[in-house]
């Protein structure tokens with residue numbers, strides 16, 4: 001299934017008609033450069049074009065009052081003076097004779113996108129719209145917004161398709177207070193927003209944008225605010241909040257539909273955000289949401305005012321929606337102190353509502369009243385920091401790297417008597433191994449793993465790895481008689497010259513890994529039921545789940561809160577996913593894991609499985625081919641000892657691995 005693209009040039013046909021410093025950045029070119037970048041890069045041709053339509057009155061009334069709608073209806077007939085007068089009653093927004101028409105098209109586009117996804121016409125999609133929506137309220141326009149496009153879409157999806165749970169992720173740099181007000185008492189809509197806040201010194205300067213606004217009445221726990229109290233946030237800060245706040249809650253919430261308030265003013269170069277995250281971060285933010293709700297994801301444009309970073313960010317988002325390999329994010333150095341404080345506050349504010357956050361620790365007590373003093377000091381500190389160090393609009397950043405699709409998506413190396421799963425390309429050709437390597441294999445493994453056909457298996461396996469590294473193949477599946485033996489061998493010899501860093505994810509445990517490299521060329525994360533007595537090295541991380549890998553709650557918590565942050569920081573060139581026989585891992589969890597690991601090493605994942613587990617080859621192949629993983633159903637509360645152990649493990653490791661930091 002494809003990716004929908006909604007765009008109508010009619011939505012470029014309104015603009016600011018008078019002088020207003022607050023509104024001058026919201027220009028038609030925002031939409032034009034975004035769409036043109038998609039056309040120039042060939043991405044628009046790969047999307048399924050869906051026409052925009054006007055939202056009807058009843059659809060707009062799902063969120064807004066009749067009073068407000070009737071008032072806006074009059075604006076097309078207003079004189080310039082009337083429009084100015086009408087605008088005065090609202091904040092940081094402007095009206096234009098054609099904005100009502102465009103606002104209906106913007107909301108209608110979001111609804112068209114929901115229809116296309118919910119009817120299965122497409123898997124996911126994006127609507128490039130203006131005016132944006134997330135600030136507009138029941139009876140008020142605000143912050144360039146007239147109708148709340150995403151809030152209307154959420155209500156529409158529930159009403160028309162009986163969607164039970166909607167997740168709204170708002171990565172725009174401003175707080176979508178309109179969305180928060182709309183759903184704050186509604187447990188069926190989980191609203192997550194991060195936003196520049198600076199202790200209430202940044203627009204819209206609302207006390208209720210802080211982390212302690214968690215929702216009201218039955219909606220308590222379903223509103224998550226992560227305030228950024230400094231500018232200059234980077235990729236590490238964004239990913240840390242996804243791994244340690246949003247994703248654990250999102251997986252526990254288990255939404256049927258994901259809507260994204262896709263504002264790109266949170267990218268580097270934007271005059272509003274003044275952040276430093278690069279456009280390719282949106283490739284990963286999108287990817288991390290794509291295994292929720294069976295892949296049903298609707299992104300709707302909100303803000304974004306630096307036309308260069310906006311266009312790049314839109315392309316990065318669309319390329320991920322299309323399933324292209326992800327760019328490697330280099331030198332993630334962990335969240336800054338202010339970000340750790342924000343994420344720790346958000347986690348502790350939500351600890352009582354989400355079992356996946358149960359072990360969050362409280363931030364050191366700094367009562368709110370001292371906050372403005374602190375921020376003044378930080379302000380002082382920042383100005384001391386050389387001005388050019390901070391991100392300003394003049395900031396330059398590298399073009400996002402090209403994300404080439406290898407000619408072959410998924411290859412397999414299987415024993416001759418095992419049928420190849422649909423969609424996988426069987427690798428039979430294999431160049432002969434150097435005799436030296438064969439003899440090394442032979443004398444290292446006297447087991448059957450390296451008898452006659454064993455050498456064939458090895459030579460095919462090495463060929464597969466060479467093709468992965470050469471980006472001729474994206475990922476692969478290998479079935480062998482003895483997984484543990486082959487893994488040891490592959491890892492030892494692999495890191496010779498072929499790849500610089502291998503992330504080995506070992507699911508289940510047969511026996512102690514009797515080697516551990518300490519040079520950092522291999523990072524092993526082993527998830528199993530047995531505790532490993534001692535902590536070997538920074539590069540061997542055993543995660544123990546009391547009930548073993550069949551405990552999906554514990555497993556997904558370890559993946560989100562430990563494996564993902566580690567993987568991002570380690571930034572491997574190859575991921576070796578080893579499924580030990582009898583691990584007991586649940587199929588949907590296995591597919592989720594493969595899906596999430598695609599975020600590393602440009603998707604170069606090599607799955608190693610034992611021949612006697614060939615029954616799960618089908619679901620493995622499906623995940624490797626990029627099909628969305630099935631939702632993790634009815635997740636139980638994780639076992640307290642596992643939650644505690646994970647928290648302790650993070651605290652112990654965070655000195656070496658900055659991305660594990662959740663406590664300041």
Ligand SMILES: NCCCNCCCCCC(O)(O)C(F)(F)F
Pocket residue numbers: 021022023092132133134135143144145172173174175203263265302303304
């Ligand atoms: N220096 C100019 C001050 C501007 N203050 C208003 C900012 C509005 C932001 C709107 C947005 O970006 O959140 C949306 F997504 F809605 F478009």
Ligand SMILES: [Zn+2]
Pocket residue numbers: 172173174263265272302303304
């Ligand atoms: Zn914004």
